[in-house]
Amino acid sequence: MEKLIRFLSSYKASIVLLLIYAIGLATATFIEKWMGAQAAKMLVYYSPLFLFLQFLLVMNFILILFSRNFIQRKKWAMVVIHCALVVILLGALTTFLFGKEGQVHIREGEKTDQMVMHTSKGVKTEILPFVLELKDFRLIRYPGSQSPSSYESDLLVHVDGEVREEKVFMNNVLDVKGYRFFQASYDQDEMGTILSVNRDVAGRTVTYAGYLMLVAGFILIFFMPDSRFRKLQQRLKEVRKGALVTIFVLTAVYSYSQEMPDGLIDDAVQHNRIPTEHAARFGKLPVQFRGRTMPMNTFSSEILRKVHKEQTFGDLNSDQFLLGILAMPQMWMQVPFIVLSDKEVSRRYNLPEEYVPYYHLFDQQGNYRLLPQLQEIYHKPADKRMFSEKELVKLDERVSILYQLLNHTLFGIYPDPKDPSHTWYAPGDDLSAFSETDSLFIIRSFEQYLEEVRQALGNGDWSKADQALDVIASYQLANDKASLIHPKKLEAEFRYNKMDLFNRVKTGYFICGGLLLVIALMQLLREKRWKSYVAMALTVGIMLLFLCHMFGMGMRWYISGYAPWSNSYETMVYVSWATVLAGFIFGRKSTLTRALATLFGGVILFVAALNWMDPQINTLVPVLKSPWLMFHVAVIVAAYGFFGISFLLGITNLSIMAFTKDSPRLSSRIQELSIINNMSLLVGVVLMTTGTFLGAVWANESWGRYWGWDPKETWALITVVVYSMVTHLHLVKKWNNLWLFNLLSVFAFASVLMTFLGVNYFLSGMHSYGQADGVSSVFLYIGIAFAVLGILGIISYMKSEKGDRETGRLERKS
Known part of the structure; x- marks a missing residue:
């Protein structure tokens, strides 16, 4: 018993228990995928063994x-943090033992006092100490679309002899006698509401107290004089005093080039190209699409990316491309621009590889050649379709987009002033909602405009085409009764599209970061003042790029009206920004750190620009229309930037160990970079933990539970646990060496990649709104990269005399 207590009070026990905990959590997420959420809860999350593991963790924290x-x-920071973790786990236990979750279903005009609860023992019904009556349910959609913007329930609450009028909608909670009601769903006929119910006053209070204690502990980490972070700062100063600022690093910067296949743009397309000046006027025309009012330029950019997978068609921009298709459909039907990435589909239908013209997909009788097989495919479940079948479905989607374009039914440019849903109509839509005069005007004005475009292509006079476009724009302003046209925002969005800031910043990051890296390598040979001046100039350039990066994010925020980190593309842009910011914070006196952070920021922007990322500004699903989105995502994604810095520094140190001879200079550099690595990890862990618990608060305010073991939130917790293990390695004597620390700081980044991308691709859950499609090839490259890093780890281990050589300690024992 004494040995057990001695082990439980050790840091080795902490790391071992956390490792088992992380493995258990990861296993549960895959059990959920294969067997369902209930099975994962019964076999892992709520199993006696898993509860016992959490009990051991609590005992470990207290004994330490x-x-x-x-x-x-x-050691007040450690005291507060360990106590906070104990309180949080006790809060979770309180919720598990005493909390209640259920649902209330009410139809309009009806009353109920029953809450239905689904438990492991079956379905239970609990009588509420009050009565709810539904006066009205409303599903509010984005203008001109079927996408829900909000759903709201007007309730009468009969309680204690009184009747209260209340409203419940997403992120707006109703509290009655300890019960909390949240808008969860609704009936298909939109005449009834489904409210989720939660009663967990004690558990919520204890857990929130733990969260506040944890934040207080984190603050103490950075400000207490004897905290580990402050000690690392002091060690860094000591190491730098006795070291030359020289370093050797093996790194590779990959660039890519894209070439348009030859022969795509024939003489006819070039001869009939729309002048850029008029295309720009066309690009500023407001259009309603997917619930948003945007400039035509945004719409045309999305269409071009969907059907052609590029941002330009040869030297034609998206507005020239779209207007060309609308004005000269017969010509464009013969141009091969529809992307086709599967050779099997090409062979089966005798189609050109890579790009297909529209007319090739129809036979001489006008029948759609893909239809017979598509009918078979659509009868199969999506997860049972083969790769070629999935590619055929994607081709069909592109054809459908063009079909709607050619029939003038895809884009809404004519607002109906009498429509309560503020729908805008396309010229080819059913216009029966309009008066006969207006419907004729709509059809004739658009056809007149296209005719003037064709005439102008022949005679070069674009004044009449400009006038015809102005007529349409005047009609829009006169009939926009909902005030959906915001000229300043539309102009800002048009400029945002044209500036293409993130791609320009990406190129700048590669150039400045690469040159700064070269300067760092040159300083290895000899210190020269001019090299310091060049490094300073490059740093100023990086700072200007960073400000442009931030300005682009600000423009996107202004245009959309919400914080620009709600989907995969926006999050990648934000991670890149946070990574460069982390480089400035920890690279003030380390040129190498600054260079690596800048290059990594460019790599992340490069990934964000890949075809499977959607840069489109979209409407938010109702649950994301919460202020908690801004805080939760901003904090948790900022952590990724600091983890990315540690990832690069770990690779750098392993490379030095593997490919250089041992010397006092290089040993000093390894220690310096390892200390920076450690400090970056500490900041990352603080941000990741804080962001995870902010997400829990958001979940509690939106769904009535602060932790539901959704795969996304579970992997966020796994990431916290993994990096907590890495930052505690120095506390175990046998594991306190720089090779192991740097190796694990590299491989720990796999948990970040799994949390950010892997969950959406391999698993499922409530966070599917942020997922990115088509990333299978990315995971192949990630696997190859980590295999190479594994080889690097082996070489560096062997070079370090089979791991016995210690280039230094992370921290001196106090």
Whole structure:
């Protein structure tokens, strides 16, 4: 028993228990995919063994507090953090034992006092100490679309002899006698509401108290004089005093080039190209699409990316491309621009490889050649379709887009002033909602405009085409009764599209970061003042790029009206920004750190620009229309930037160990970079943990539960646990060496990649709104990269005399 207590009060036990905990959590997420959420909860999350594991963690935290004399030694940061973790786990236990979750279903005009609860023992019904009556349910959609913007329930609450009028909608909670009601769903006929119910006053209070204690502990980490972060700062100063600022690093910067296949743009297309000046006027025309009012330029950019997978068609921009198709459909039907990436589909239908013209997809009788097989495919479940079948479905989607374009039914440019849903109509739509005069005007004005475009292509006079476009724009302004046209925002969005800031910043990051890296390598040979001046100039350039990066994010925020990190593309842009910011924070006196952070920021922007990322500004699903989105995502994604810095520094140190001879200079550099690595990890862990618990608060305010073991939130917790293990390695004597620390700081980044991308691709859950499609090839490259890093780890281990050589300690024992 004494040995068990001694082990439980050790840091080795902490790391071992956390490792088992992380493995258990990861296993549960895959059990959920294969067997369902209920099976994952029964086999792992709520199993006696898993609860016992959490009990052991609590005991470990408490025993360490006393065995290490943290209170007597006044290690207040550690005391508060360990106590906070205990309180959070106790809060979770309180919720598990005493909390209640259920649903209330009410139809309009009806009353109920029953809450239905689904438990492991079956369905239970609980009588509420009050009565709910549904006066009205409303599903509010984005203008001109079927996408829900919000759903709201007007309730009468009969309680204690009184009747209260209340409203419940997403992120707006109703509290009655300890019960909390959240808008969860609704009936298909939109005459009834489904409210989720939660009663967990004690558990929520204890857990929130734990969250506040944890934040307080994190603050103490950075400001207490004897905290580990402050000690690392002091060690860094000591190391730098006795070292030359020289370093050797093996790195590769990959660039890519895209070539348009030859022969795509024939003489006819070039001869009939729309002048850029008029195309720009066309690009500024407001259009309604997917619930948003946007400039035509945004719409045309999305269409071009969907059907051609590029941002330009040869030297034609998206507005020239779209207007060309609308004005000269017969010509464009013969141009091969529809992307086709599967050779099997090409062979089966005798189609050109890579790009297909529209007319090739129809036979001489006008029948759609793909239809017979598509009918078979659509009868199969999506997960049972083969790769070629999925590619055929994607081809069909592109054809459908062009079909709607050619029939003038895809884009809404004519607002109906009498429509309560503020729908805008396309010229080819059913216009029966309009008066006969207006419907004739709509059809004739658009056809007149296209005719003037064709005439102008022949005679070069674009004044009449400009006038015809102005007529349409005047009609829009006169009939926009909902005030959906915001000229300043539309102009800002048009400029945002044309500036293409993130792609320009990406190129700048590669150039400046690469040159700064070269300067760092040159400083290895000899210190020269001019090299310092060049490094300073490059740093100023990086700072200007960083400000442009931030300006682009600000423009996107202004245009959309919400914080620009709600989907995969926006999050990648934000991670890149956070990575460069982390480089500035930890690279003030380390040129290498700054260079690596800048290059990595460019790599992340490069990934964001790949075809499977959607840069389109979209409407938010109702649950994301919450202020908690801004705080939760901003904090948790910022952590990725600091983890990315540690990832690069770990690779750098392993490379030095593997490919250079041992020397005092290089040993000093390894220690310096390892200390920066450690400090970056500490900041990342603080941000990741804080962001995860902010997400829990958001979940509690939106769904009535602060933790539901959704795969996304579970993997966020796994990431916290993984990096907590890495930052505690120095506390175990046998594991306190720089090779192991740097190796694990590299491989820990796999948990970040799994949390950010892998969950959406391999698993499922409530966070599917942020997923990115078509990333299978990316995971192949990630696997190859980590295999190479594994080889690097082996070489560096062997070079370090089979791991026995220690280039230094992360921290001196106190």
